[in-house]
Amino acid sequence: MTESLVVFLFIWESISSINACTLPVHYCDPSDHVPQILYPCNNTIEALVGSKLEITCRVLTELHPTVSMIVYWLANYSFIEDYSKSARVKEVHTERRDKKAAYVEVDLKFSEVKIKDFEVNFQCVVLSEEIEQERFVFIKPAVSNVASDFVVILVVLISITLVSICMYKFVKSKHLLSYVILK
Numbered sequence: 650m651t652e653s654l655v656v657f658l659f660i661w662e663s664i665s666s667i668n669a670c671t672l673p674v675h676y677c678d679p680s681d682h683v684p685q686i687l688y689p690c691n692n693t694i695e696a697l698v699g700s701k702l703e704i705t706c707r708v709l710t711e712l713h714p715t716v717s718m719i720v721y722w723l724a725n726y727s728f729i730e731d732y733s734k735s736a737r738v739k740e741v742h743t744e745r746r747d748k749k750a751a752y753v754e755v756d757l758k759f760s761e762v763k764i765k766d767f768e769v770n771f772q773c774v775v776l777s778e779e780i781e782q783e784r785f786v787f788i789k790p791a792v793s794n795v796a797s798d799f800v801v802i803l804v805v806l807i808s809i810t811l812v813s814i815c816m817y818k819f820v821k822s823k824h825l826l827s828y829v830i831l832k
């Protein structure tokens with residue numbers, strides 16, 4: 650019983666870790682510092698070569714800003730216009746505000762992800778009079794669905810084998826035990 654529970658948890662963990670990359674983003678270590686980069690979080694995201702991709706740099710700002718601020722992306726420490734002269738990668742700026750807060754968002758839009766993007770440090774930079782902040786994000790090749798399905802099937806098969814072996818050993822040891830007691 651315990652074994653099947655362990656195996657179930659194991660399978661569940663494998664499946665959820667595979668799906669983790671499709672879950673919505675979470676903000677990293679929030680502080681009360683303003684302006685503050687809410688996303689990206691110095692992390693790695695997955696993308697398929699040839700697919701579209703959008704990475705948003707989300708910055709929390711003051712509701713009534715007193716100092717000017719600029720937000721931009723860098724690719725390997727160069728400006729995006731220099732990294733992608735053909736406008737394959739573009740920056741799109743938007744500002745949002747509600748009653749409590751204001752945000753500046755700069756989307757990094759890829760019309761098509763290329764292999765060379767996988768080795769690049771994409772950095773969102775916030776420059777205001779007092780401070781400079783940056784957060785980076787790396788892109789790594791996504792495991793395609795076929796491959797992840799294969800992994801799930803493999804994990805299930807291995808688990809079933811392990812359970813069978815454990816049960817076999819368990820039953821066998823019980824038999825031995827009763828044999829010893831009878832003797």
Ligand SMILES: *[C@@H]1O[C@H](CO)[C@@H](O)[C@H](O)[C@H]1NC(C)=O
Binds near residue numbers: 769770
């Ligand atoms: C970015 O930098 C990394 C390491 O510094 C290097 O391997 C890679 O080739 C660079 N990529 C581009 C497109 O400049």
Ligand SMILES: *[C@@H]1O[C@H](CO)[C@@H](O)[C@H](O)[C@H]1NC(C)=O
Binds near residue numbers: 690
């Ligand atoms: C993210 O990386 C930058 C350097 O690129 C560093 O200055 C910053 O402290 C890091 N932030 C977090 C939350 O790890």
